[in-house]
Amino acid sequence: PFVVQGGDPQSKNPNVDPNVLGTGGFVDPTTGQVRNIPLEIKPQGAAEPIYSQTFQQAGITVAPVLSNVAGSIAMARSNATDTASSQFYINLVDNSANLDGNYAVFGNVIQGFETVNKIQQGDRIWDVEVIEGIIPSRVSGVISDANILNGFINTINRASLPLSFAYPRNLDIDN
Structure with missing residues (x-):
């Protein structure tokens, strides 16, 4: 109950087993290859973001410019750093202590957060x-x-x- 996750292309098929949702990524229809996005996080005070590394891997100890606070939106990924694809999550609570420096925050819910809080497992966005x-x-x-x-x-x-x-x-x- 700390995030709502969406964006798995498999979820467009209502017959997909719900237990495998959250495991799919965007497959380019032209090439048939999974398309991933490199991890990109900008540390506070930095001129440029870092790529393909968590803050821990890069030895960065400052906070990121964009934090995993309630209402922020970030790219979901597997354990490997450059595996974000189509899936995203919305933070329901402040997760900055656990997620900052590990996941790329790219936006914020600025309207309708009460609706986000009502999303239940199995709902479709x-x-x-x-x-x-x-x-x-x-x-x-x-x-x-x-x-x-x-x-x-x-x-x-x-x-x-x-x-x-x-x-x-x-x-x-x-x-």
């Missing part, structure tokens, strides 16, 4: 919406406005990812 955010490392020699650049990249990425299962609604009607 049908839709998650990112309502605000900029990835500062994105730069372009053509588009100087970060909001426009991020919106453009996000639109292109959304169009190229196999996310049809995540949108069971009729988006033409909803929009």
Whole structure:
């Protein structure tokens, strides 16, 4: 009862044994290969994040910029550092003492945390919406406005990812 985890692609199949949920990752439909994301955590006071190492492995003793506090969202992974894929977790309580420096926090629930607290094992998350955010490392020699650049990249990425299962609604009607 300390996190809610989601994002296992196997969960889109209602016939999958619930005991194996949480073990799957994103498989690229083009290559058939599992696609992983390197562990990336930025220590406080650092100019750049560290990659592919926990803070303990890297000998870092300061806190990360983004902490595993109640409402924060982070990438789930197996014991190996670079195994994050599609799964994420939402911290229900402050887990900073146990999880900081080991998992990449990338966001926060800013609305609807009472709904997150109601999620039970076996529930399915049908839709998650990112309502605000900029990835500062994105730069372009053509588009100087970060909001426009991020919106453009996000639109292109959304169009190229196999996310049809995540949108069971009729988006033409909803929009």
